[in-house]
Each structure stands twice: as structure tokens, then as C-alpha cells.
Amino acid sequence: MRHTIVVDLGYGDAGKGRVVDALCAESPVAAVVRFNGGAQAAHNVVLPDGRHHTFAQFGAGTFRGVRTHLSRFVVVDPLALAAEAAHLVFLGVRDPFSSLTIEADALLATPWHRAANQARERRRGAGRHGSCGLGVGETVAYGLAHPSEAPRVGDVLDPVRLRSRLAAVRDRLTASVGPLQAPSVDEVAAVFAAFRDAVRIVDGSFLGGLLRSGRCVFEGAQGVLLDEWFGWHPHTTWSTTTFANAETLLAGAPAERLGVVRTYTTRHGAGPHVTADPALDRAVPEPHNDTGPWQGGFRRGHFDAVAHRYAAEVCGGVDALAVTHLDTPERVPTLGICAEYSDLDRIPVGVRGDLAGQERLTTTLAATTARGVYRPSDWAAEIGALLGAPVVLGTDAPTGPPVIRRTLAAAP
Known part of the structure; x- marks a missing residue:
């Protein structure tokens, strides 16, 4: 039995909810385990009948009847959880709390x-x-x-x-x-x-039994480029967004490290976004991500292979990739891939804890521009080659048909 860890290799919003829902639909899953973040997560799942929910603390496998476990690395907000449960009930999920377990040591948001x-x-x-x-x-x-x-x-x-x-x-x-x-x-x-x-409410030993009971999907929140130690400080989250927390919880149990990216790179809020292109903001509708009173605007850009390679490197590599929004390049002919920056060959990986170094990197990236944007003939194959991992799962946009494409591109 091999578990799966789902991590966003961007700034969040890459489609983790869609991917987790797909994983829970294609084969039996014992539980979705949340291993970072809290109520600020926003993982959208749209069912074929049009029902839509933005998963925050409940796992994105809930529509499939898969239980959720909130680990000690999750910040639990009871008020937000109650509101989320009420919306799930409205959508037809019976008693969402009955399929939820929470580790006693998790922090409470007030x-x-x-x-x-x-x-x-x-x-x-x-x-x-x-x-x-x-x-x-x-x-x-x-x-x-x-x-x-x-x-x-x-x-x-x-x-x-x-x-x-x-x-x-x-x-x-x-x-x-x-x-x-x-x-x-x-x-x-x-x-x-x-x-x-x-x-x-359970203690720390509960998860071990859950892992032995069947395959679990570990659902990450936010994205690696927002990581508390390796993101563009100070425009980051107070959370470890790499595979590290999940692997701590797994305690040696085998797991596939699945990185998620869109065919275009997005960022919600302040901070560097090297490939941002205002023309794409107009060309690519975004029904589930809009300007927020706290985060600010939602920016779209060309696929940023440089930043996503950095994310994969920070994570220690990925076993496989999931690529979402595969229908977008067909609809937006101006969309491309950026494989290099104007004055930076590679984003250097800093030392964990050196936030001053990450802030200097933020300043550098804020002044950096994209170079050599091009349009590939096969997006899945090109993304897999650029990030050095096989693309094993792909989806269209969350509002489109529930198309799941498996084994899109072999390892380079």
C-alpha cells in the first residue's frame, strides 16, 4: 500500500481540490489527511451536477464519502468549520462532522x-x-x-x-x-x-491505525512558493507547505510525492510574480478566485518553469506531477511557457530559517522579468520535461466536464 501526498508547486490555487477529488474517485481511499494550513485554504471542487464547494478544513474527498483527519499541523477554526459543514449539508452531505477526526494537539484559532x-x-x-x-x-x-x-x-x-x-x-x-x-x-x-x-478528538496514535487501514491521500494547503521558510518573504504563509509535515506524519510509511501545477501560473495577493501578464487576466476567467479584501487581486501569468523548478528542488524532488487546466491553452492562444528569466538562470535555494536571505531574494525577483515565452505543442509532455517528473494525472478546469487523463507524459 502506497499513500499519496498532494502538494501545490506554485502560489496555491493550482487545483489541489480537483486532484484530491479525482484521486478519491478513482480508487478506494481510507481518509484525506490535512497536514498544514487552516481555514484559509480554498480548494474548489465542482461536481458534474453543478454543486460546488470550496474546501477549507474538510478534505476535498468529502463528496466521495471519504473521511477527513486534521493532523496536529493544522490550525483548527471551529467557527469556520461550522460554516463549512453547514454548506456541505446544504449540498447534500449528511452529517459532515461524523466523518471528521481532529488531533488534540492542533492549535485553535479564535x-x-x-x-x-x-x-x-x-x-x-x-x-x-x-x-x-x-x-x-x-x-x-x-x-x-x-x-x-x-x-x-x-x-x-x-x-x-x-x-x-x-x-x-x-x-x-x-x-x-x-x-x-x-x-x-x-x-x-x-x-x-x-x-x-x-x-x-483523538490523540497522536490515531493516525497510525488510519494509515494501516487503507490508502490515505495527504492534502496540502497553499503552495510551496508561499512556504514559511522558502517562499518570497514576507509575502508567505505561516506554514510548511512542502512534503515535510506529511512525511513526518507518515513516519516511514511509503508515499508518492505528487506535485500539482496549472498550465498557467497564478498568484493571489502581494509578492513577486515574474510571468504575470495583465492580458491573461482578461483572457482567462476565474469564477472561484477573485480580488479579496485581504489578499488583493488574483494575477495570472505564463507557466513559470523557473519558479516551479525551484519549488520541486525545495521539496527534494517529486515522484510525479498532476497538471490542471489542460483545456486553457486550447482556449487562450497567447498563453505560453517561460523557461528562463532575463537576468537569473536559477532561483537559488536558501537556508531554512534565513528569512533575511529570502527577503533579499524577494527583492531580486520583484525586479526580474520573464524571457523566452513560447508555446509547446504538447503541454503535459513539456511541463514534465521541464520539471523532471512524469505527468500521471491531468484535469481540465474545475467548471468543465470531469475529464481525468491518466499517464499523460512519461518521465523525461
Whole structure:
């Protein structure tokens, strides 16, 4: 038995939801395991009958009846989770919480984390980082600053301890940021008590049994080019977006490392996007990604082979690739592939933890332009050759027919 780890090799939004849904549809899957991020994830799945859901904390295999496990690396937001579950029920999913397990050690996001995140981002003005405004990074930062007191999922089982930790979050963040628009501690504790009664909370040993019960798909959030240590700092996420967390959870169990890319490179929010082309913004409709109040605009660009090669290198390589939006080149004749930059042969891989070095790289990339954009005759084969891995799965755009094309291009 071999598990699958799905990681986005771009800036997010490459189509991980579509890919995970396809993997869960083609063969039995015991569970989708989330291994990073939180409520800011936005993995779109559109069913043939038109039903559409943006998966954030529930796994993108939910429509296929596949259970979800939120690992300790996920930031859990009970309020956002309740809203997501309600939408799934509206779409016909019966009792989504019954197929959800959550590790007790996962951090809890609170309304104060969200309010503090938004306040800090507003104060940055034109220098915004591109946050989603949901408090995920704020929750992680608080957990690093106060590791023994940060609210965790398991705390909902102890109302006294939970209330004490919620009050501490409120007080510390208010002292740091100023007055925050958020409910009272009692109101939040009541919502978290309902969360406690709705979900199954498990310890760290649970996942081992899940892995032995059948094939699991590990669903990553965001993209490698947004990685907390290797993305273009400070326009990054507070999350490890490579295969690392999943492989820690797998503890040596075999898994295929599947990298996901679009036929064109997109970026939602601030930060360098070397191949961005405003003409593509007009040519390629994007029904599920639009300008957001916190992230900013959604930018489209030619396939950035340089950046995606960097992502694969940062990850330590990929076993295979999934390419989404394969129908787009047929509809957009101006779309091409960029295999090199004007003044940079290769994006250098820095040292984990050297954020100053990543910020210097961000400055360099902001001044870099694309060169040699060309249009291949076979997009899947060309992308596989450029990234050095076989393309084993491909899909059209999420709003198109559910076309799944297997083994599109052999290894170069």
C-alpha cells in the first residue's frame, strides 16, 4: 500500500481540490489527511451536477464519502468549520462532522487571532503581506510565543482550562494590538463547547491505525512558493507547505510525492510574480478566485518553469506531477511557457530559517522579468520535461466536464 501526498508547486490555487477529488474517485481511499494550513485554504471542487464547494478544513474527498483527519499541523477554526459543514449539508452531505477526526494537539484559532491579524494587516497599508485575514498566522505566532498556554483542540475537553486560555489570548492580543472586535470569552467558549460535542478528538496514535487501514491521500494547503521558510518573504504563509509535515506524519510509511501545477501560473495577493501578464487576466476567467479584501487581486501569468523548478528542488524532488487546466491553452492562444528569466538562470535555494536571505531574494525577483515565452505543442509532455517528473494525472478546469487523463507524459 502506497499513500499519496498532494502538494501545490506554485502560489496555491493550482487545483489541489480537483486532484484530491479525482484521486478519491478513482480508487478506494481510507481518509484525506490535512497536514498544514487552516481555514484559509480554498480548494474548489465542482461536481458534474453543478454543486460546488470550496474546501477549507474538510478534505476535498468529502463528496466521495471519504473521511477527513486534521493532523496536529493544522490550525483548527471551529467557527469556520461550522460554516463549512453547514454548506456541505446544504449540498447534500449528511452529517459532515461524523466523518471528521481532529488531533488534540492542533492549535485553535479564535476570533481574537482573526481580529488581530486583520488589524496588523490594515496598519501595513500599501505594504500589506497578502494575508487571508483569517488569523491562521496569528494563531501560529501566538503558539510559538506561548507554547504551553496556546489554546489547542484538546482544551475544549476541559472547560476551565479552555476559558483561562481564551481569556489569556484576548488579553495578550488586546495589549499588543489594541481594542479588538470579537465576541466575549463566554460566547466563544459556548461555541467551542458545541464544537467539542460535534467532532471526534483523538490523540497522536490515531493516525497510525488510519494509515494501516487503507490508502490515505495527504492534502496540502497553499503552495510551496508561499512556504514559511522558502517562499518570497514576507509575502508567505505561516506554514510548511512542502512534503515535510506529511512525511513526518507518515513516519516511514511509503508515499508518492505528487506535485500539482496549472498550465498557467497564478498568484493571489502581494509578492513577486515574474510571468504575470495583465492580458491573461482578461483572457482567462476565474469564477472561484477573485480580488479579496485581504489578499488583493488574483494575477495570472505564463507557466513559470523557473519558479516551479525551484519549488520541486525545495521539496527534494517529486515522484510525479498532476497538471490542471489542460483545456486553457486550447482556449487562450497567447498563453505560453517561460523557461528562463532575463537576468537569473536559477532561483537559488536558501537556508531554512534565513528569512533575511529570502527577503533579499524577494527583492531580486520583484525586479526580474520573464524571457523566452513560447508555446509547446504538447503541454503535459513539456511541463514534465521541464520539471523532471512524469505527468500521471491531468484535469481540465474545475467548471468543465470531469475529464481525468491518466499517464499523460512519461518521465523525461
